[in-house]
Amino acid sequence: MFCADCERIENYLFPETTFWLFLPTFESVNKAIIFCGNGNYPAAQTESHCINVKVKKDQVNRFLLGLFGEFEPNELNATKITTTEGGEPTLSDIGRIVPASVLINRLNSEWIIQSIENDQYETHFQPIFEIDENGETRPFSYEGLFRIKDEFNNIVPPSHAFKLAEGSDLLFSLDLIARRSAVAHFKKSGLQGKLFINFNPSSIYDPSYCLRATASAINALGIRPEDVVFEITETTTATDESVMRGILNFYRNAGFGVALDDIGSGWSGLNMLHKYRPDYVKIDMDLVRDLHRDPYKQTIVKHLIQLAHDNGAKVIAEGIESQEELAILQRYRADYYQGFLLAKPKLYHSELSQEAQSHIDDTLKGIN
Numbered sequence: 001m002f003c004a005d006c007e008r009i010e011n012y013l014f015p016e017t018t019f020w021l022f023l024p025t026f027e028s029v030n031k032a033i034i035f036c037g038n039g040n041y042p043a044a045q046t047e048s049h050c051i052n053v054k055v056k057k058d059q060v061n062r063f064l065l066g067l068f069g070e071f072e073p074n075e076l077n078a079t080k081i082t083t084t085e086g087g088e089p090t091l092s093d094i095g096r097i098v099p100a101s102v103l104i105n106r107l108n109s110e111w112i113i114q115s116i117e118n119d120q121y122e123t124h125f126q127p128i129f130e131i132d133e134n135g136e137t138r139p140f141s142y143e144g145l146f147r148i149k150d151e152f153n154n155i156v157p158p159s160h161a162f163k164l165a166e167g168s169d170l171l172f173s174l175d176l177i178a179r180r181s182a183v184a185h186f187k188k189s190g191l192q193g194k195l196f197i198n199f200n201p202s203s204i205y206d207p208s209y210c211l212r213a214t215a216s217a218i219n220a221l222g223i224r225p226e227d228v229v230f231e232i233t234e235t236t237t238a239t240d241e242s243v244m245r246g247i248l249n250f251y252r253n254a255g256f257g258v259a260l261d262d263i264g265s266g267w268s269g270l271n272m273l274h275k276y277r278p279d280y281v282k283i284d285m286d287l288v289r290d291l292h293r294d295p296y297k298q299t300i301v302k303h304l305i306q307l308a309h310d311n312g313a314k315v316i317a318e319g320i321e322s323q324e325e326l327a328i329l330q331r332y333r334a335d336y337y338q339g340f341l342l343a344k345p346k347l348y349h350s351e352l353s354q355e356a357q358s359h360i361d362d363t364l365k366g367i368n
């Protein structure tokens, strides 16, 4: 289940660890030697820009946080580290070299790995509604919202968890777990309608490899591909265009739908709409907020909906909190509606027997 690509910080630590630091400048070498001297950490300079330092296990946190507290962010990024149990680094130790910034982030995000391994996460669902001409609302689909808990069983704000994961090279694992959790919880909850799954394109190196596990999980649980839509967020514009196309092709070939998430007033969003021809466009809640009071937003939303329709996409307005906002969106003929006004995200409890739930878990465990 857990991605073997992600090394744990413990893999770098021994009862007494020798840290091999490859430092970018003489100034950083000096800072490190002075810090080690003051803290009584036995350090030796092996080459002009390399020092090694022996640190006992219970002192590792203090050592790493203290040392890198002395460094500027660019020094931290340019410093590379590997560890050994005492001897000189071998070839495999060289393969474990990481930037100091990643090691520090991993130290801070160790709880994420613990939570993944202990299954301390769940997926909440927020319905997306269609509204007929009589004003009757009906859930058309459910967006899965991943919630991970820390060691005290508190739900961590998702943006914080994903940011930490990104800084410590865990984004790929966390995003994969989140997608799989959405599929499992959807099946267990017995919800009817489509499932919308959030997806971060920057967590993908190779679409056919990285997305296969999610596609397999969907198939294994007997969910029809046409009932699954992946929401790709606009904030990841840094993602290479060819990678994005690879991802979209993968989803389309597998029969899934694609939504562009959080489409705002930015040009990148409009550009993506034209370039990637999504099945759905989700209008960002910033545009929806106080729509009735803001003629500028009204112009944008009106044209955005028109543009989406011209490109064959359905429009979902998200983050709706007031009747006034909803009324305008209906007037502009958005297709679907989501927000606290209509329904909050919540945990849907399983309708299935314990045995049926275990069967789902077991099915997913076999998929990597």
Ligand SMILES: [Ca+2]
Pocket: 143, 198, 231, 261
């Ligand atoms: Ca979303």
